[in-house]
Amino acid sequence: MYAMQYRFTLPADYDMEIIRHRVRTKGHLLDDFAGLGLKAYGIRERGTDGSPVNQYAPFYLWADQEGMNRFLTGEGFRGVVRDFGRPAVHNWPGLYHRPGPAADRVPGSFTQRTQPLPEGSDVPTAIEDALAGHEKLATTDGVHTTALGLDPRRWELVHFTLWADTAPESAGGERFRVLHLSAPGTGRLGAGRQW
Template sequence: MHAMQYELPLPADYDMDIVRDRVARLGHRLDDWEGLGLKTYLMRERGTHGSPVDQYGPFYLWNTVEGMNSFLWDGAFQGLVGDFGRPRVHQWTGLAYEEGRAADSPPAVAVRHRAPVPEGAALGEFMAEAVDGTRRLAGRDGAVLAAAAVDTSRWELVRFSLWARGAPDTPGEVFQVLHTSAPGRKALPRGRQW
């Protein structure tokens, strides 16, 4: 599993209905994308769920590198680049994935929490704790799914979770879910990824 996200910061006076309309028009295009486990079309809106910014920031869980590369290089991503400019794309190697207690419910919000891997940490122990934390997060009431991944170039851990209703009491930035494409969600490997 590979995780990926790009974020498009938008001006404070940006009409966020433009983002909603774009997702309503184009979101279905990845509903059957080969190699994609899950894409959540995410938005943060100033003043909603405590967000200080307006932002579009889709989050992906990929089953295959080929599917991810096809998305980035074969045209689908180019539409976004043409409309908004080329964003920096963050990528993380998967550590864990778990279906949540509300796995069959449509997600309403997503929470992304990024944290540094502490210098001097025993890496195996730290990553094992991230796996356990993912399992605990998925076991909470209202959780649709939870995932953890790491960027070893920056030693950054990301936890990503989807929730069936309003923002849960868990650390991180809260995003509104506008649409979900999940052609390979059932094939995402469960549990620890090594």
């Protein structure tokens, strides 16, 4: 499993209905994309849920690297680049994935939190602690899906959780609203730790 995200921070007065329309008309195009576990079409709006910015920031969980590569070098991503410019694409090897009690519902939001692993910290212990947190989170009412990834370049963990409704403030991190979920291969993402 691989987690992936790119973000477009938009002007403060940007009409976010443009993004909503884009997702309504094009979101379904990845509903059967081979190799994709799920894609959450996420947005943040300035002044909503504590967001300081308008942002379009889809988050992906890929079942295999081939699907991710095919997407990044294919026509769909070419359209994103044409309309918004070429973004930095962050990706993380997956450490953990599990559906939650609300996996049968359409998610309304997701949270994303980055956890630095400072020089001198015990990385295996930090990962085990994070895994235990995700195991507990995966049983929480309202959780659709939770996942954990590792950035070994910057030594950070990324925590990603889809919520059936609005993400609780207690979840921490950045909160995004989900406009659409493409989930053709969630069954191929595995369940639990990824090694």
